Amino acid sequence: MPHEFEVREEIALDATPEQVWEAIATGPGVDSWFMGRNTIEPREGGRTRQEIMGFPSEATVTAWEPGKKYAIRTDDNPDGTFMAMEYLIEGRDGGSTVLRFVHSGFLGDDWEAEYDALKVGDGMYLRKLAAYLRHFPGRTSAYNVFAVGPQVADKDRVWSAFAGVLGLTGTEVAEGAPGRLAVEGLAPVDGVVEFARRPGYLGFRTDEGLYMLIHGYQDAVVVEHHDFSGSADGARLDEVWQSWLNRSFA
Incomplete structure (x- = not known):
């Protein structure tokens, strides 16, 4: 009903x-x-x-x-x-x-x-x-990733993986904290935490990208990546983030 x-x-x-x-x-x-x-x-x-x-x-x-x-x-x-x-x-x-x-x-x-x-x-x-x-005023995303990983009930494990891929340490992630996105298959890039709510989601920004890592409905782990550079290979971005999800939460 x-x-x-x-x-x-x-x-x-x-x-x-x-x-x-x-x-x-x-x-x-x-x-x-x-x-x-x-x-x-x-x-x-x-x-x-x-x-x-x-x-x-x-x-x-x-x-x-x-x-x-x-x-x-x-x-x-x-x-x-x-x-x-x-x-x-x-x-x-x-x-x-x-x-x-x-x-x-x-x-x-x-x-x-x-x-x-x-x-x-x-x-x-x-x-x-x-x-x-x-x-990113006046700009639009040239490609956006929506990658879904496994269902993971362990909230601490998920948050640790989120913090780790962004080069962040400690259990508390502060808005405005500097980080360094380092995922296998992409060049490392510096950025800033835009918003964070443990254990649900973490938003991160670089000069050319907006990212969100989500532990959401039915414990699914999701990555969203909006690329504003206009030069990224979209299929490659999909592959890189799906591989990261599979490795991190196998």
């Missing part, structure tokens, strides 16, 4: 309403901080499509007010579940913006675990959006 849910979030962003709109309501903008590959038909009633690891999902644009309001509703699943997402944009003095986000709909039989994951995940992605707008 489907279960109704709602998650509400609000975040202040160092970006203009126009910049926020480009990030949430265009395919290249969404690609630069969210999941998968996205296309958006720019009108109310238009269709959106998101593809993750070869699996597509589609939705309908239910609100289209450029610079003010954007909303979508996914197609119904056979069991009656669906999701709706609404973004309300409010400009503030000094070129900043407040973004209010409402995520609602109906979840399936595992609704309690799904809801708990959404409550964490929605805030996590808004923080990633904030990092994108702050550090």
Whole structure:
């Protein structure tokens, strides 16, 4: 039986309403901080499509007010579940913006675990959006990785692997801490911790990349990597991160 849910979030962003709109309501903008590959038909009633690891999902644009309001509703699943997402944009003095986000709909039989994951995940992605707008304004991701590893129940083991690949030490990882990303198959690169919530997720930024390491729903370990250099080999990035997941959590 489907279960109704709602998650509400609000975040202040160092970006203009126009910049926020480009990030949430265009395919290249969404690609630069969210999941998968996205296309958006720019009108109310238009269709959106998101593809993750070869699996597509589609939705309908239910609100289209450029610079003010954007909303979508996914197609119904056979069991009656669906999701709706609404973004309300409010400009503030000094070129900043407040973004209010409402995520609602109906979840399936595992609704309690799904809801708990959404409550964490929605805030996590808004923080990633904030990092994108702050550090990569006017740029879009040339390639984005979404790599899924094994299910690992040991939270300490997962966090240790996250910290290790970023050259971080200690159990507490502070926002703003310098790190050095070193994964086999890629040249080491220096960066900074953007946000961290143990044991759930860790965000990291370099001059040309935005990364997120996630210990999420059903204990799955996930790597997201958005490349802004325009010169990376996407297939190679996928291979490198999948290999790291397999080695680290075999």
